[in-house]
Amino acid sequence: MATGETGFDDVSFDLISVQYHSLKAGHDYGQYVRDARNAGENEIAEFFEQVMAEDSERARRCHEFLNQIRQTSKAGPAVR
Template sequence: MAGETQDTGTSDSTYDLVSVLYHCLQGVEMYEVYAADAEDDEELARFFEEITQQERERAERAKQLLAARLNRS
């Protein structure tokens, strides 16, 4: 619910953004491994590179949103 806090004392929205950021960055690491594994399959390697870039963009957006909210407090 909006405005509620986790047991950590962090608001739900801040906690959620941190979680999204963490999982995006974790995804980037894994997709890079998958792309390297697919080096013999150009189409598959391109797919993994594409989703790596999308994940990076999501991570960047999460960082921006998190920074804006942390600067408000």
């Protein structure tokens, strides 16, 4: 596995990136839910809540995968 200048292998870096963006988006979606509720758009608010839950699950899966590869020789020094 290639290790870039960051000390992270490509797969670890990719998982961390997806995890970060999923968590960041989830934070932003909270505001979208509030905006939709304040506008009386409950169906849209529910849609944003669903998207937020999907991103939360995505971030959780990334965390599991990172823990999984950390215990293998595939992990770069920054993940161990």
